[in-house]
Amino acid sequence: MNRPIGIGGAILLSLVLSACGGDESSSASDKQQGQQKPPTQAQVLDVKARDIGLSKTYPGMIRSDQEVTVMGRVEGILEARHYREGSLVEKGDKLFTIEPAPYEATVEQRQADVQSAQAELYRAQRDAERYARLYKQNSVSQQQRDQSQADLRTAQASVAQAKAALDSAQINLSYTEVNAPVSGMISLSEVNVGNLVRPPQQLATITPLNPIEVRFSLPADDAFALRRQRQRGAKEADAAVLTAPSTGSATREPLKLSGELDFLGSRVDENTSTVQAEATFRNQDGLFLPGQFVRVTLPNVKRYGVFAVPAVAVTEGLKGPQVYIVNADGKAEARFVSLGEVAGDWQIITQGLDSGDRVVVSGIGSISPGDKIDPQPFSGSAEDPQDKAGENPSQKADAKGGEGAEGSQDKAQTDGGQNGAN
Structure with missing residues (x-):
């Protein structure tokens, strides 16, 4: 009975050893395969x-460099206002009327002065001609002839003086009708109808809304890059896009305007290491207003x-x-x-x-x-x-030696990026 058991134990031991040997060879095979991993x-x-x-974006504020303050230039009672406050007015539109009656009377008086001076000039001219003939006939002295010539010149000066006074009176009369010097949106009236206007007194402000200007500051490196592009004749360097972030919503993109860079400063600010710039934009609908903070994107700044x-x-x-x-x-x-x-x-x-x-x-x-x-x-x-x-x-901005991603906004053009990649 012991013999069969011994044979069975031998068989079992052989199977165990065989299994162990199989695991060792499998592990060695896997290790060999790992060393021969194919290239990635x-x-x-x-x-x-x-x-x-690069596409560079900067904060800026809308301005209107053509904004005009309408002033009263003559004294008088404000008789009428001819516009709706806050509306758009065109250049030449009548805005206010200051009582014209006193100035009309002054104009009439100056016209009469001109007529009187012209009559005196006529008399002096006839006397000068008569004395000139008599002097040739030795009927009057040279002194009398010279006096007649002097009276003639005095009369001529009086006419010129009277005409100048008439022109001044007519100018003052024209100031009683206040017209818009530029087109734009007009403010509230600073003086109510019926009040006395004393020059120089502000009556209203007109703000042109088309075009508008945006002033902003850009780093000296960006200004240098733009100057290099301009020297190379790259007109696309002047392209600019205005964006008003506050006008966007979950379903609508922020309002944008296309324009161009029309001013690049000639010096670097020592305190901020920036250069002042200005871009102009067409604002046909008048949606953007001076004083509004916006972002200006220059989409073609090259390195x-x-x-x-x-x-x-x-x-x-x-x-x-x-x-x-x-x-x-x-x-x-x-x-x-x-x-x-x-x-x-x-x-x-x-x-x-x-x-x-x-x-x-x-x-x-x-x-x-x-x-x-x-x-x-x-x-x-x-x-x-x-x-x-x-x-x-x-x-990240604190990455080793880098400037980070700040300053790259919207779309960027990768000129030469693909052509240079092999």
């Missing part, structure tokens, strides 16, 4: 200097000769923002970089990359340092440029 396919961008467009990679290629490492490059052995290698500005889906790199480096731009989440890379040509598509500023942790 990923798109790779060859780094080289390129020109890239020349910079290194840029798709923003998806930048990740946050232990020491800061990093990218993966393919080294000479064909393996992924982490490279720490300093970030510049964001241009839509493109990230400008200020330090850490050299011309000719090969940066991995796809499948970043599945790649680790040391992985073998099967490089694929970059498709040249970092998607359409969109405002993704701030979504990537590597684009």
